[in-house]
Amino acid sequence: MEKKAIHFGGGNIGRGFVAEFLHVAGYEVVFVDVMDSVINSLQETKSYQVTEVSDEGESTKTITNYRAINSKTHESDVIKEISTASIVTCAVGPNILKFIAPVIAKGIDARTDAIPLAVIACENAIGATDTLHHFINNNTAQDRLDSMPDRARFANSAIDRIVPGQAPEGGLNVRIEKFYEWVVESTPFGEFGHPEVPAIHWVSNLEPYIERKLFTVNTGHATAAYYGYNAGKKTIAEALKDPRIRGIVRDVLQETASLIVDKHEISAAEQQEYVETIITRISNPYLEDTVERVGRAPMRKVSRKERFIGPASQLAERGGKFESLMGSFEMALRFQNVEGDEESVKMAEILKENSPADAAARLTGLERDHPLFPHVVKVIDRVQSDTK
Ligand SMILES: NC(=O)c1ccc[n+]([C@@H]2O[C@H](COP(=O)([O-])OP(=O)(O)OC[C@H]3O[C@@H](n4cnc5c(N)ncnc54)[C@H](O)[C@@H]3O)[C@@H](O)[C@H]2O)c1
Numbered sequence: 001m002e003k004k005a006i007h008f009g010g011g012n013i014g015r016g017f018v019a020e021f022l023h024v025a026g027y028e029v030v031f032v033d034v035m036d037s038v039i040n041s042l043q044e045t046k047s048y049q050v051t052e053v054s055d056e057g058e059s060t061k062t063i064t065n066y067r068a069i070n071s072k073t074h075e076s077d078v079i080k081e082i083s084t085a086s087i088v089t090c091a092v093g094p095n096i097l098k099f100i101a102p103v104i105a106k107g108i109d110a111r112t113d114a115i116p117l118a119v120i121a122c123e124n125a126i127g128a129t130d131t132l133h134h135f136i137n138n139n140t141a142q143d144r145l146d147s148m149p150d151r152a153r154f155a156n157s158a159i160d161r162i163v164p165g166q167a168p169e170g171g172l173n174v175r176i177e178k179f180y181e182w183v184v185e186s187t188p189f190g191e192f193g194h195p196e197v198p199a200i201h202w203v204s205n206l207e208p209y210i211e212r213k214l215f216t217v218n219t220g221h222a223t224a225a226y227y228g229y230n231a232g233k234k235t236i237a238e239a240l241k242d243p244r245i246r247g248i249v250r251d252v253l254q255e256t257a258s259l260i261v262d263k264h265e266i267s268a269a270e271q272q273e274y275v276e277t278i279i280t281r282i283s284n285p286y287l288e289d290t291v292e293r294v295g296r297a298p299m300r301k302v303s304r305k306e307r308f309i310g311p312a313s314q315l316a317e318r319g320g321k322f323e324s325l326m327g328s329f330e331m332a333l334r335f336q337n338v339e340g341d342e343e344s345v346k347m348a349e350i351l352k353e354n355s356p357a358d359a360a361a362r363l364t365g366l367e368r369d370h371p372l373f374p375h376v377v378k379v380i381d382r383v384q385s386d387t388k
């Protein structure tokens, strides 16, 4: 029988990364989304194209063998598909995991296959699959929890490929960078072994990979986005052409590099090479990635485990330097009331209505007695004074 993967989120990374590599691995991909336009297009077409763009030119792959279901209107179909699938993946955004959990829980509960379902969340967040697992448990009957590992195994992942917003006239086609990295925990699969997906690099300890990725690619990317936005730049490439912003990105990545080298078994030379690759990747002028996309959802990005406060808090605990990260954090707080970005509006309200200390606790989730807390309060105080 053909192998089947259910993928939640037919957006940029869903179509341009996860589905591409599941397709190459021989899976039929069933997209699940709630956006009518995406589902209709996927249902009306038999293929779409993924085009890698770089200074070496363009290279196009055609993706076929997929179906699509709208979970808003056809929940029972989704449950049925999950009950007979090998893999469930998602790329919907970390804040959406709680909304997809109930239907996945029902699908898992209906399984009778001897091989458990592999569940892999492909989001930019530390422990995203653990978060999804937690919500799935909350949607599963108490007396079915002990036997859950017989029906599903949950593996965290780190996923890296820049997929910018796509031109509307491109339809389902996706233009992306050539580089990709998909690292997934192998240990949760135990005696069953992990699924066969050649693009995945399987590891027993994901932490060094996800921290290196989030605190280098995404910290650097977000720094360029927020400094770029506040300097009136349109794209990340344009922001990084500015020597001042490029220098700041380097300073920030030096701080996170010191944490990564100190904490994980990664040498300074290896990390330096990684940083150079990342700066080249995020400067790619062919991607036309806007500062608004990369800066999207600033409340998520200034939270406790995320790209600024995550490394800065660990550096503060270890006596390291974090001043440049505080500069990026400040620029993120100035990404307010951006059209189409609900979090940027809510963040502006929180900053307006709370004392610096209360806003610091609410926005970052940092403990008030944490060594980083007074530094965060100082930055918030400055932003509040300037925006009053
Ligand atoms: N774009 C990138 O460069 C990139 C790279 C690595 C990781 N990521 C991560 O992948 C995730 C998705 O990012 P994206 O850029 O593809 O965003 P996107 O907005 O292009 O796609 C998200 C998709 O999820 C769908 N969705 C929303 N609610 C849903 C629900 N309840 N059920 C099913 N589908 C739902 C949306 O309709 C949309 O099609 C994020 O966590 C992001 O951080 C993105």
Ligand SMILES: O=P(O)(O)OC[C@@H](O)[C@@H](O)[C@H](O)[C@H](O)CO
Pocket (backbone or CB within 6 Å): 124, 159, 160, 161, 162, 163, 217, 218, 221, 222, 293, 294, 295, 296, 297
């Ligand atoms: O997806 P976000 O909102 O967490 O972050 C925006 C970008 O930094 C991100 O999508 C990158 O393009 C991606 O993480 C590259 O692998």
